[in-house]
Amino acid sequence: MHAIVGTIPREQFPLTPGEVGLIDNELCIGGNRVPVNRGTPALLAAAIKAGDFLGLPAPYGYVVGDIGHGDGSRRLYEYLTLHLPQSDFESITLHYLLPDVNWHNRVLAKLDEAVRRPRLIADAGFMYAAKMSGKSLQYDLFTPDIGELAFLADEEAPHPFYTRGFILHEESGVPDLISRAYAHNNAARHLLVKGEKDYIANEKGIQAVIDQPVEDAMEAIGGTGDTLTGIVASLISTGMEITEAASIAARTNRLAGYYAKPTPATQVIEIVNHIPRALEEVLGENERGAPWEEVSQGESA
Amino acid sequence: MAFFDVFKRRHAETSAGGAPGDRGLLIFENTSEVIRAERVLKAKGWEIRVMGPPPEIRSGCDLVIEIPLIEELNILRSLQEAGVLPKEVVPVTSPLLKPVDLFKVKELDRYLMVRAANMKLTVDKETSTIVNVSGGGCPDVPYLAQEMVGKTLMEAPSPREIGHTLCGYALQLAYEEATRRCTQ
Numbered sequence: 001m002h003a004i005v006g007t008i009p010r011e012q013f014p015l016t017p018g019e020v021g022l023i024d025n026e027l028c029i030g031g032n033r034v035p036v037n038r039g040t041p042a043l044l045a046a047a048i049k050a051g052d053f054l055g056l057p058a059p060y061g062y063v064v065g066d067i068g069h070g071d072g073s074r075r076l077y078e079y080l081t082l083h084l085p086q087s088d089f090e091s092i093t094l095h096y097l098l099p100d101v102n103w104h105n106r107v108l109a110k111l112d113e114a115v116r117r118p119r120l121i122a123d124a125g126f127m128y129a130a131k132m133s134g135k136s137l138q139y140d141l142f143t144p145d146i147g148e149l150a151f152l153a154d155e156e157a158p159h160p161f162y163t164r165g166f167i168l169h170e171e172s173g174v175p176d177l178i179s180r181a182y183a184h185n186n187a188a189r190h191l192l193v194k195g196e197k198d199y200i201a202n203e204k205g206i207q208a209v210i211d212q213p214v215e216d217a218m219e220a221i222g223g224t225g226d227t228l229t230g231i232v233a234s235l236i237s238t239g240m241e242i243t244e245a246a247s248i249a250a251r252t253n254r255l256a257g258y259y260a261k262p263t264p265a266t267q268v269i270e271i272v273n274h275i276p277r278a279l280e281e282v283l284g285e286n287e288r289g290a291p292w293e294e295v296s297q298g299e300s301a
Numbered sequence: 302m303a304f305f306d307v308f309k310r311r312h313a314e315t316s317a318g319g320a321p322g323d324r325g326l327l328i329f330e331n332t333s334e335v336i337r338a339e340r341v342l343k344a345k346g347w348e349i350r351v352m353g354p355p356p357e358i359r360s361g362c363d364l365v366i367e368i369p370l371i372e373e374l375n376i377l378r379s380l381q382e383a384g385v386l387p388k389e390v391v392p393v394t395s396p397l398l399k400p401v402d403l404f405k406v407k408e409l410d411r412y413l414m415v416r417a418a419n420m421k422l423t424v425d426k427e428t429s430t431i432v433n434v435s436g437g438g439c440p441d442v443p444y445l446a447q448e449m450v451g452k453t454l455m456e457a458p459s460p461r462e463i464g465h466t467l468c469g470y471a472l473q474l475a476y477e478e479a480t481r482r483c484t485q
Contacts, residue, residue, distance in 0.1 A: 007440040007443075008443075009440070009441075009443035009444035009446075009447050037443065037446065037447060038434075038435070038442075038443050038446055039440075039442065039443030039446075040443075041443075066440040067440065067441055067444035067465070068375070068439060068440050068441025068444060068445075068464060068465030068466050068469060069375070069465055070369075070371075070372060070440075070465070072440070073440060096438060096439070096440050096442070096443065097440065098371060098372070098439060098440055098466065099323060099371050099438070099439065100323060100369070100371075101322055101323045123438070124437070124438030124439075125438040125439050125440065126438075127438065128371075128438050128439075129323070132322035132323050133322070134322075145419065145436060147416070147418055147419035147420075147436060148419055148438070151419070156392075156394060156395040157392075157395075158322050158323060158324075158325075158370055158392045158393075158394055158395075159370065159371060159392075159467045160401070160418045160419035160438075160467075160468075160471070161400050161401055161418045161419070161467040161468070161470055161471050162392055162395075162400055162401070162467075163401055163418065165401070165403060216409055217409060219407075219414065219421070219435070220409060220412065220414045220421060220423040220432075220433045220435060221433055221435060222433050222434050222435040222436075222446050222450075223435070224435070225435070225436075263410075263412070264409045264410075264412040264414065264423045264432055264433055265412070265423075265425065265432035265433065266433075267433075
């Protein structure tokens with residue numbers, strides 16, 4: 001089983017641990033229903049859809065309401081420090097929480113006491129805190145977009161908002177940004193960089209580039225990065241090697257987007273519903289020999 | 302002092318200090334403003350401390366207030382209500398760092414997508430309706446998207462009004478740029 005940690009954009013939503021389901025395009029957790037727009041609900045919905053296809057149990061969610069005040073995030077951080085030591089998850093994905101380095105460090109320390117050390121995936125606010133803590137290499141996977149990659153690459157930036165101007169957020173600069181992030185120990189053991197092309201990298205350099213199919217509208221749609229993280233979280237929880245899981249997830253997310261025939265006004269739930277079909281197709285391709293390996297050659301970080 | 306003028310445009314040529322990476326400094330015109338701001342923020346329950354400024358920004362016998370940087374937007378709103386805005390906000394680790402001030406703008410048929418730092422806002426140019434918000438990692442982002450998507454630029458609440466974090470700040474910049482371009 002894998003766990004997903006994050007926030008719900010409702011101030012009064014209670015701190016709720018439990019298995020998460022998806023009914024009529026709404027998340028169900030602890031008797032509460034939540035629409036799937038973006039953020040952690042989109043990540044959870046994608047993980048459920050991918051997990052259903054893979055025959056996995058429902059992901060275990062730790063969620064709380066927070067609209068940016070940080071109160072909910074801090075209650076969740078505290079809850080995690082109390083309960084993670086008794087947990088036994090294959091992987092944990094940590095997502096939209098208010099970045100707080102002190103609380104991040106306490107949670108990370110408690111994970112070392114867990115029944116088994118889970119594989120750790122961080123995205124969004126938790127990834128920001130992980131980078132600021134200087135403990136990025138304790139994570140198995142970060143899933144930044146290009147603006148967030150520039151933040152990881154800037155050893156001085158405390159948040160993407162303060163990334164220095166000479167570190168350009170340009171697609172052409174991704175290999176250099178990846179190198180720079182690893183040079184300063186500000187990347188996880190693996191990176192899945194989400195963008196016009198999706199890059200899978202580790203400290204040895206870029207391992208794969210996924211660039212098909214192309215839907216320009218995807219960049220504008222809130223939650224498409226979250227769905228990618230949800231898919232890769234489910235694949236990793238099967239025990240799959242991370243580079244392979246990231247490659248399959250990136251291709252699946254793109255294909256689900258393609259099937260949704262998106263415009264910049266498309267909402268992410270329309271893409272989520274195409275994940276099983278896309279995943280079936282990509283896993284079929286993978287069995288026959290992954291076509292994306294052909295485009296992965298010749299680029300290095 | 303205008304709300305957004307606290308972001309001075311300065312060059313960054315400094316090394317990281319040993320302070321926590323998620324803290325920022327409020328810099329004021331004078332010490333009496335520091336004292337007023339400290340009283341306001343402590344009364345609101347913020348975890349802050351008054352301290353001497355780092356050498357890069359020291360101007361004499363002055364004081365600064367250390368804050369949780371991520372929550373800058375929320376803190377500035379409290380100070381604005383009290384009429385005691387700082388002249389500048391800087392990260393503790395690198396006090397000469399400036400905020401991202403570059404926009405990436407992309408035309409997608411009838412839609413305009415504006416990116417500021419890690420935040421993207423997409424508008425239907427024909428109706429000025431906000432059709433999507435993407436990017437970001439702080440928990441006010443899904444909330445801001447929920448409150449803004451489906452409304453026109455004029456109808457929607459601005460991130461400055463209802464956001465709380467640096468991601469909210471970045472979205473405010475994208476929102477202002479989209480508004481400027483759609484009203485030209």
